[in-house]
Amino acid sequence: MSEYQHRARKRFGQNFLHDAGVIHRILRAIHAREGEHMLEIGPGQGALTEGLLNSGAQLDVIELDRDLVPILQNQFGHNPRFRLNQGDALKFDFQQLQAAPHSLRVVGNLPYNISTPLIFHLLDNAGLIRDMHFMLQKEVVERLAAEPGGGDWGRLSIMVQYHCRVEHLFNVGPGAFNPPPKVDSAIVRLVPHEVLPHPAKDHRLLERVVREAFNQRRKTLRNTLKALLPAQAIEVAEVDGSLRPEQLDLAAFVRLADQLAAQPSAPTQP
Ligand code: SAM
Numbered sequence: 001m002s003e004y005q006h007r008a009r010k011r012f013g014q015n016f017l018h019d020a021g022v023i024h025r026i027l028r029a030i031h032a033r034e035g036e037h038m039l040e041i042g043p044g045q046g047a048l049t050e051g052l053l054n055s056g057a058q059l060d061v062i063e064l065d066r067d068l069v070p071i072l073q074n075q076f077g078h079n080p081r082f083r084l085n086q087g088d089a090l091k092f093d094f095q096q097l098q099a100a101p102h103s104l105r106v107v108g109n110l111p112y113n114i115s116t117p118l119i120f121h122l123l124d125n126a127g128l129i130r131d132m133h134f135m136l137q138k139e140v141v142e143r144l145a146a147e148p149g150g151g152d153w154g155r156l157s158i159m160v161q162y163h164c165r166v167e168h169l170f171n172v173g174p175g176a177f178n179p180p181p182k183v184d185s186a187i188v189r190l191v192p193h194e195v196l197p198h199p200a201k202d203h204r205l206l207e208r209v210v211r212e213a214f215n216q217r218r219k220t221l222r223n224t225l226k227a228l229l230p231a232q233a234i235e236v237a238e239v240d241g242s243l244r245p246e247q248l249d250l251a252a253f254v255r256l257a258d259q260l261a262a263q264p265s266a267p268t269q270p
Contacts, residue, residue, distance in 0.1 A: 006045060008179055012065050013111020017047040017135075019176035026187055027051040029169050030107055030133045037099050041089045041108035041118065044068060046075050048109065053079055057105075060097055062089045089118055094125040102194060104128045109135040112181070116140070116156065119190070123163045126192040133169075133189050141168050141186035148249045155214050158250055159207060162198065164190040198254045206257035213245035213253070220244060225256070233259040 008014040017023055026048060032038055034056030043049045043061040045068065052059050053076060062085045063072060069086050076082040085092065089108075097104065106122060106129055115136050122132065136144075144160050145168040146152035160166060167189040174180035200206040209228065216224050222231055222241030234241045237255035239248065248256075 006067060006071060009065065013042075013113050014044060014065070015109075015177040015179060015181045016044050017109055017176055018178045022172055022176040023047055023051065025170065026109075026133070026135070029187060029189070030105070032057040032105065036105055037097070037103055039094075039097065039104055039106045041106065042111060043072055044109070046072060048107065049076060049082075052107065053082060057081065059083070060085060062087060062092055064088050090114055090121055092121075094122070094128055097128075099128045101127055102130050102192070105130050106132040107134070112137045112140075112183075119160060123160070123192070126163050129192050131189060131191045132164075133187060135172065135185050135187055138171055138184040138186040141188045144168075144188055144190070149247060151246065153246050154217070155210050158210050158253055160190065161250055162196070162200075162203065162206065162254075164192050166190055198251045200254045200257045201261040202257070205260045206254060209257045209260055210245075210253055213248075213256075217245055221248070221256075228260055229256065229263070233263065 008016060030052070032052050032055035036055075036057040038052050038057045038059045040049060040052060040059060040061045043063050049059070049061060049072070058081050060083045061072065063069065064087065066086060069084065072084055077084070094104070110118060115134065119134075122129065140156070143152045143154060143156045145166045146154070146157040169187040169189055172185040172187065174182070174184065209225065212228055213221060213224050220242050221234060221239065221244070224245065225234065231241055234256065237252070237259045239252050239256055
């Protein structure tokens with residue numbers, strides 16, 4: 001810990017990890033190695049940063065809070081493998097890291113208010129990424145890792161599983177953080193597929209179909225997709241229109257999106 005005092009800021013989602021056992025467990029799950037290119041989002045006061053650097057990896061960090069910059073520089077700036085990028089990870093251009101394809105290992109105990117948009121921003125750069133390990137709200141991890149048929153299966157599960165294999169690794173209670181958050185947390189591993197198992201003709205149309213279908217998750221697909229797809233196109237996709245969206249797997253949604261792509265009036269914008 002540094003000699004500077006830093007008061008946790010709510011607006012930056014600052015809940016700092018202080019439980020050495022949990023920190024160790026997370027670092028073991030990540031298992032950074034010498035020569036790898038790591039990216040830590042929101043290093044805070046460096047709870048995970050130190051262990052990541054000790055592995056011998058090259059480490060870029062992105063931190064939004066300017067007040068944390070001197071603390072981080074003071075602690076790690078002497079290390080030539082450490083590079084601090086001050087700014088908003090949601091606006092960060094990951095291409096500037098000049099990572100080789102499928103090489104970047106992304107980690108972060110993420111501020112919960114930005115976790116979903118940040119995962120989507122990262123997935124726009126999925127070709128650069130080898131894997132991602134995040135601490136998220138447990139409920140979000142359950143949605144990410146969900147399977148069809150249950151209440152957790154929805155837009156987030158489908159769009160993330162389109163790009164990645166998802167593993168819910170373990171849960172972390174509020175006591176591991178300072179200040180403790182109001183919710184339980186969990187560590188998730190996301191591994192982008194090198195070859196998509198169910199590629200859609202246009203993934204923006206997949207987003208469109210999934211969004212539309214889950215807007216009213218209690219209704220049948222025939223009803224919710226009425227404005228997008230005629231009943232016949234749903235049939236050609238080999239989907240039973242009397243089902244509700246949570247009963248469909250990813251492959252079925254991709255078939256619906258491909259039917260949408262084949263419609264004469266297919267929308268070009270999501
Ligand atoms: N990694 C540290 C730990 O585990 O103790 C801090 C985790 S804290 C939950 C989240 C960190 O993300 C804070 O340091 C916060 O300032 C930073 N942060 C918040 N919004 C951010 C953003 N948009 N881009 C980059 N960092 C952000």
